[in-house]
Amino acid sequence: MAILLSGQSKVIVQGITGTGGSFHTKRMLDYGTNVVAGTSPGKGGQSIHGIPVRDTVAECVEEFGADFSVIFLPAAFVGEAAIESIYAGIKTVAVVPEHIPIADMMVVRKAAAERGAIVIGGNTAGIITPGEANAGIIPEIAFESGRIGTVSRSGSLTYYVADTLTRSRYGETTCVGLGGDPVLGSTFDEILQEFDRDDATKAVVMVGEIGGVYEERSVPAVKAMTKPVIFMIGGVFAPPGKRMGHAGAIVEGNVGTAQSKIEALKSAGAHHAKTFMDIPEILSKLGI
Amino acid sequence: MRLYEFEAKKLFGKFGIPLPEGRHATGKDDAFRASRELGLPVMVKSQVLTGGRGKAGGIKIAQDKAELSNSIEELFNLKIRGLPVTSLLIEKALNIDREIYLGITINRADYKLSIIASEAGGVDIESVARKNPEKIHRVELEIDDEFYSFQAFQLANKINLPSEKLRDFSKIASGLFAFFKSYDAKLAEINPLVLTAEGELVAADARVSLDDDSLFRHPDLKEMGIEKRHEEGELTPREIQAREWGISYLDLDGDIGMFPGGAGFGIMGNDFIQYFGGKAANFMDSGGGPSPEKIARMLMLLDDNPQVKAIFGARFGGISRCDEFAEGVIKFLKEHGLSKPMVMRMTGNMWQEGVRLFEEARKESPGLFERIEYHGIEVPIEEIAKRAVELAREAK
Numbered sequence: 001m002a003i004l005l006s007g008q009s010k011v012i013v014q015g016i017t018g019t020g021g022s023f024h025t026k027r028m029l030d031y032g033t034n035v036v037a038g039t040s041p042g043k044g045g046q047s048i049h050g051i052p053v054r055d056t057v058a059e060c061v062e063e064f065g066a067d068f069s070v071i072f073l074p075a076a077f078v079g080e081a082a083i084e085s086i087y088a089g090i091k092t093v094a095v096v097p098e099h100i101p102i103a104d105m106m107v108v109r110k111a112a113a114e115r116g117a118i119v120i121g122g123n124t125a126g127i128i129t130p131g132e133a134n135a136g137i138i139p140e141i142a143f144e145s146g147r148i149g150t151v152s153r154s155g156s157l158t159y160y161v162a163d164t165l166t167r168s169r170y171g172e173t174t175c176v177g178l179g180g181d182p183v184l185g186s187t188f189d190e191i192l193q194e195f196d197r198d199d200a201t202k203a204v205v206m207v208g209e210i211g212g213v214y215e216e217r218s219v220p221a222v223k224a225m226t227k228p229v230i231f232m233i234g235g236v237f238a239p240p241g242k243r244m245g246h247a248g249a250i251v252e253g254n255v256g257t258a259q260s261k262i263e264a265l266k267s268a269g270a271h272h273a274k275t276f277m278d279i280p281e282i283l284s285k286l287g288i
Numbered sequence: 289m290r291l292y293e294f295e296a297k298k299l300f301g302k303f304g305i306p307l308p309e310g311r312h313a314t315g316k317d318d319a320f321r322a323s324r325e326l327g328l329p330v331m332v333k334s335q336v337l338t339g340g341r342g343k344a345g346g347i348k349i350a351q352d353k354a355e356l357s358n359s360i361e362e363l364f365n366l367k368i369r370g371l372p373v374t375s376l377l378i379e380k381a382l383n384i385d386r387e388i389y390l391g392i393t394i395n396r397a398d399y400k401l402s403i404i405a406s407e408a409g410g411v412d413i414e415s416v417a418r419k420n421p422e423k424i425h426r427v428e429l430e431i432d433d434e435f436y437s438f439q440a441f442q443l444a445n446k447i448n449l450p451s452e453k454l455r456d457f458s459k460i461a462s463g464l465f466a467f468f469k470s471y472d473a474k475l476a477e478i479n480p481l482v483l484t485a486e487g488e489l490v491a492a493d494a495r496v497s498l499d500d501d502s503l504f505r506h507p508d509l510k511e512m513g514i515e516k517r518h519e520e521g522e523l524t525p526r527e528i529q530a531r532e533w534g535i536s537y538l539d540l541d542g543d544i545g546m547f548p549g550g551a552g553f554g555i556m557g558n559d560f561i562q563y564f565g566g567k568a569a570n571f572m573d574s575g576g577g578p579s580p581e582k583i584a585r586m587l588m589l590l591d592d593n594p595q596v597k598a599i600f601g602a603r604f605g606g607i608s609r610c611d612e613f614a615e616g617v618i619k620f621l622k623e624h625g626l627s628k629p630m631v632m633r634m635t636g637n638m639w640q641e642g643v644r645l646f647e648e649a650r651k652e653s654p655g656l657f658e659r660i661e662y663h664g665i666e667v668p669i670e671e672i673a674k675r676a677v678e679l680a681r682e683a684k
Contacts, residue, residue, distance in 0.1 A: 075501060076504060099500075099501040100501060101472060101499055101501045101502040101505070102394065102472070102474065102499045102501065102502065103431060103469075103472050103499070103502065106394070106399055106431040107431055107432060109399055110430060110431060110432070125606070137606070138606070139605065139606040139636055139637050141605075141636050141637055142604075142635070142636060152552070153552065154550065154551065154552020154553070154555075154556075155550060155552060155606065156548075156549060156550025156551070156552045156553040156554075156604055156606070157550075157552040157553055157556060158552075159604045159606060159636060160553060160556075160604060160669065163604075163635060163636075163665075164668075180551065180552070182396075183394075183396070183399065207552075209552060209555055209556075210555070212396060213396055213397050217397060232556070234552060234555040234556035234559060235555045235556075235558075235559065236559045236562070237558055237559055237562045237568075238555060238558065238571075239538070239540060274559075274563055275560060275563065275670050276668070276669065276670065277668055277670050
């Protein structure tokens with residue numbers, strides 16, 4: 001069991017003929033991901049790495065039963081591509097490119113909510129269900145099938161957390177990258193709910209960072225969880241008003257500070273891990 | 289990305305928002321000429337890309353010639369939050385009866401557009417929201433909703449605007465909304481929107497922040513001289529150098545040079561250093577898959593910084609490969625040499641190969657590696673951070 005992505009998922013790549021799309025399609029295939037097709041308008045009928053290319057997502061859904069899409073396109077085209085997938089009935093869309101216009105992402109969020117789709121990103125490393133499927137740009141090396149779900153705003157922290165879980169023999173069910181853009185398709189609350197419904201997931205590690213209100217927004221979802229949530233927040237000592245790499249990671253005034261996030265999540269009953277090493281310790285104290 | 293007031297007002301003008309008569313002045317002569325043309329009294333307003341201008345003394349009223357020359361002289365010598373004043377907006381002074389607030393922003397808690405109005409204008413709206421939340425009124429819209437006149441009328445009623453000003457207010461609010469949507473703004477504020485003694489509504493100030501990632505849709509802005517800009521205030525020479533090299537970099541006030549991979553770990557790594565009793569000298573992010581040249585430049589930034597006493601290196605090879613990372617470090621050591629102690633760790637993609645390259649290079653020239661400790665996956669990152677704190681202490 002896993003969330004959002006499994007070995008049975010029928011994955012397509014939007015922008016499969018581009019440099020990034022083609023390169024990562026190969027990686028995903030090598031991992032064993034069930035990539036069934038890709039799109040590139042005007043290049044329908046060609047194929048890449050033995051994978052058929054179609055003009056539209058609708059064709060991929062009709063012909064191959066596609067239900068998961070990874071987008072590798074320039075930021076200006078991402079909004080429309082995500083809407084195309086949502087309209088075609090794709091269940092989960094991962095937006096890998098960064099710097100998606102805010103207004104576009106807001107329209108995508110609305111379309112996804114109306115049609116029951118889940119969009120993650122922009123600027124996500126993707127989703128991996130170890131041993132089954134890898135959708136996006138996540139390096140598989142740190143991951144191993146296991147019992148803990150992870151959800152993070154940062155790619156590099158996803159790897160570190162998974163590395164810690166793998167080495168402490170907990171392993172991961174599914175690891176979800178929310179993305180570093182300022183307006184995201186999904187936030188912690190939506191993903192936490194998915195993990196709560198998944199029997200194989202015994203606990204969830206969520207990794208947030210300064211800026212925005214995603215962590216604070218997740219409080220009701222954390223409270224409603226029937227399984228433990230462990231969290232880390234990056235940027236406790238970050239200087240206010242400075243932009244640190246991620247466009248989202250900027251602190252303005254008291255909004256979005258690490259302290260406000262830590263207090264909110266603690267009050268919701270989640271366990272604070274200051275460093276990666278704290279995670280297995282907390283898990284074992286919880287009897288997991 | 290923030291706009292200057294004079295730029296924002298130029299754009300507001302296109303949407304029928306009434307503005308005080310004014311001129312943009314880039315020099316003192318310009319400013320005097322503008323004031324003569326407009327006639328005293330005038331407002332003399334410094335143009336800087338930061339808030340808090342009023343409190344910093346960046347806005348003056350000049351009733352007579354003596355006040356005018358004092359104001360112009362003073363403001364051109366002023367720095368506001370470290371930013372020098374390089375131009376002024378000279379405007380005909382208004383006879384103020386009332387000051388209102390009108391603003392539009394994206395509410396990031398629920399991803400709606402908020403059109404906000406308050407009768408308590410002319411002051412910091414965040415403090416009004418804290419102290420007198422009952423004075424804040426809003427209309428919340430979905431991203432693709434219409435903003436109807438009746439909704440503006442309702443806002444006008446709530447802020448106790450006289451009925452005969454209802455339609456004027458609605459035109460301004462609709463104009464601001466149209467501006468917001470047309471230019472992909474994140475924030476558009478008129479604070480204050482002044483009701484003059486003569487009974488006119490006039491946008492006395494304009495504060496706008498646009499979505500950097502949507503600028504490509506608005507080529508007309510470039511024609512107006514509005515291009516992608518950075519708003520962090522004054523950059524240090526190292527920050528400017530890093531920007532030229534395409535490295536995301538900030539100077540901080542500690543003594544441990546941070547040489548990480550990935551923005552997320554860059555932020556978290558600084559916390560680790562502080563948890564273990566140290567303090568980072570910088571934030572840095574290489575961006576995905578840095579070339580050996582870029583890695584050498586990252587080290588250059590740290591090695592040339594006298595504040596840095598020790599370096600903390602962490603690489604998680606994702607798409608980027610640890611062997612390429614090691615090559616970059618070795619290239620730097622051979623060409624430049626590292627004058628500070630460094631402890632680093634590589635894991636992920638090709639980490640064994642990275643460690644092997646270091647071993648070979650050390651055998652070849654042990655001198656280069658005297659003060660460098662490198663580890664693979666066997667040592668947890670926390671131990672590396674602790675060691676970096678120790679090295680910095682020993683170096684003092």
